[in-house]
Amino acid sequence: MWKALFFILVGLVAASTNVAWAEYSLITMDQTPVSGERSIDESLANGDWRLEELTMAQCIRIGLQKSPSIRMSALDLKTAELNVKDAWANYLPEIDASGQYRFSDSIDWGWERQNYDAQISASYTIWDHGRREAGLAQAKASEKGVQTDYERTKQTLIFNITQAYYDLLKAEKLIDINEKLLEISKGNVEKVTAFQEAGRSIPSDVATARVQQANDELALINAQNSFELARANLASLMGLDPGTPIGIYDDPDYEKYTKEALLIPEVSLENSMAVAVQERPELIRLKTRLTSLAWSLKLARLDRWPVLTADYGLNVLLDDYLRDRDNFKKYRNWSIAARISFPIFDGGASRRRELSAEIAVDQMKEDIGERKRTISLEVQQAYLSLERARKSLDIAREQVIDATESLNVTQGRYEQGMVIFLEILSAQARYARALINQVEAFYDFRIAEKALQKAVGTLKVED
Numbered sequence: 001m002w003k004a005l006f007f008i009l010v011g012l013v014a015a016s017t018n019v020a021w022a023e024y025s026l027i028t029m030d031q032t033p034v035s036g037e038r039s040i041d042e043s044l045a046n047g048d049w050r051l052e053e054l055t056m057a058q059c060i061r062i063g064l065q066k067s068p069s070i071r072m073s074a075l076d077l078k079t080a081e082l083n084v085k086d087a088w089a090n091y092l093p094e095i096d097a098s099g100q101y102r103f104s105d106s107i108d109w110g111w112e113r114q115n116y117d118a119q120i121s122a123s124y125t126i127w128d129h130g131r132r133e134a135g136l137a138q139a140k141a142s143e144k145g146v147q148t149d150y151e152r153t154k155q156t157l158i159f160n161i162t163q164a165y166y167d168l169l170k171a172e173k174l175i176d177i178n179e180k181l182l183e184i185s186k187g188n189v190e191k192v193t194a195f196q197e198a199g200r201s202i203p204s205d206v207a208t209a210r211v212q213q214a215n216d217e218l219a220l221i222n223a224q225n226s227f228e229l230a231r232a233n234l235a236s237l238m239g240l241d242p243g244t245p246i247g248i249y250d251d252p253d254y255e256k257y258t259k260e261a262l263l264i265p266e267v268s269l270e271n272s273m274a275v276a277v278q279e280r281p282e283l284i285r286l287k288t289r290l291t292s293l294a295w296s297l298k299l300a301r302l303d304r305w306p307v308l309t310a311d312y313g314l315n316v317l318l319d320d321y322l323r324d325r326d327n328f329k330k331y332r333n334w335s336i337a338a339r340i341s342f343p344i345f346d347g348g349a350s351r352r353r354e355l356s357a358e359i360a361v362d363q364m365k366e367d368i369g370e371r372k373r374t375i376s377l378e379v380q381q382a383y384l385s386l387e388r389a390r391k392s393l394d395i396a397r398e399q400v401i402d403a404t405e406s407l408n409v410t411q412g413r414y415e416q417g418m419v420i421f422l423e424i425l426s427a428q429a430r431y432a433r434a435l436i437n438q439v440e441a442f443y444d445f446r447i448a449e450k451a452l453q454k455a456v457g458t459l460k461v462e463d
Helices: 002-028 040-045 056-066 068-089 131-197 203-237 253-259 269-279 281-302 318-323 349-415 421-456
Strands: 094-101 116-127 307-316 332-341
Touching: 056 068, 056 131, 068 131, 131 203, 131 281, 131 421, 203 421, 253 349, 253 421, 269 281, 269 349, 269 421, 281 349, 349 421
Parallel strands: none
Antiparallel strands: 094 116, 116 307, 307 332
């Protein structure tokens, strides 16, 4: 029997070790912040997603599973959850089992009574002057704060990936524009050369046309380089190797925008500010800190009053009881202890702790007020940027229409000998600027939309 008892105690120790390892594994191994979704690697392996054909939502979801920043934030969240469990554990009794096997020069090796000891003890804190309550409340406030930190990290990542996504589309469109301009320049060189051979142009016009062609070739090279940098930046933000050859879908509204005005819903500045005060993660984080500081102040005030604590304990000599089961009372003992203490004089330390806690609460309230003002300013700036981008859409689109007509007319007049070649270059420059403005206006507007959502605190993944 004593051998069995010994191995039971060893089993209890092993079981507790497995529980501790399971808690550790929960933190270190499960690093997927997006629950309810299968892994990105599985989607790619099955062919459901292809890196060469990604939507914005897919890029964001890849980032939410693979980005190091979101993984670290998710680990912080799991740690906070464990801290809440620890705080809850203070309300539960503590039960310990211990056993030992011994032999010496006076005790022979074997499985006799004198070789074994075993006991079970339990204790429970009935009252601890409100410290458990405060610890649990602070742990919950800390968990909520870490949740808001995770949400802020998530929204920042979503915005950065969105911005990089639109920057990549913009870079792709600029390559198309520079290729179109290079074709126009090559046509101008051929046209001016033919005019010179026919005696309708001077040699300097040919040289000027070739210089413009060279400039357009350099511009195309720069645009291609910017495209590769934009693609590497997007891949890096998604948590992928920067050299990953990803491809993305264009915004379906771009082609529509080049032909007609977009229907854009109105946004209220006042409503945006009101929502931001409720939804911004940074402000929620400060409020959770204020809750934690308020509990610290409560404890500091309690320390200046009489402190009452009460405990209950039970101890059972298990090995002796199993030998003599008819005398349980003989091998167990229990105790209840109540203690009261009063801080008569501590040099004013407890009062200073209370004052320090009050100051910390007041400082946090001021921080919250300052953060509200900062958030209101950020929302207003984002709103004004969105309005500027919205107004630029129609202007840029009309500019392309006018610049295209101007270039066509100027080319026709040049072929009739009514204008000099420099006017062709001037019209081409205006056309190039108009095309670039149109691309930048559309994608800057899309980025401004997301920037306002981020400022308000409502930026999410959109399918």
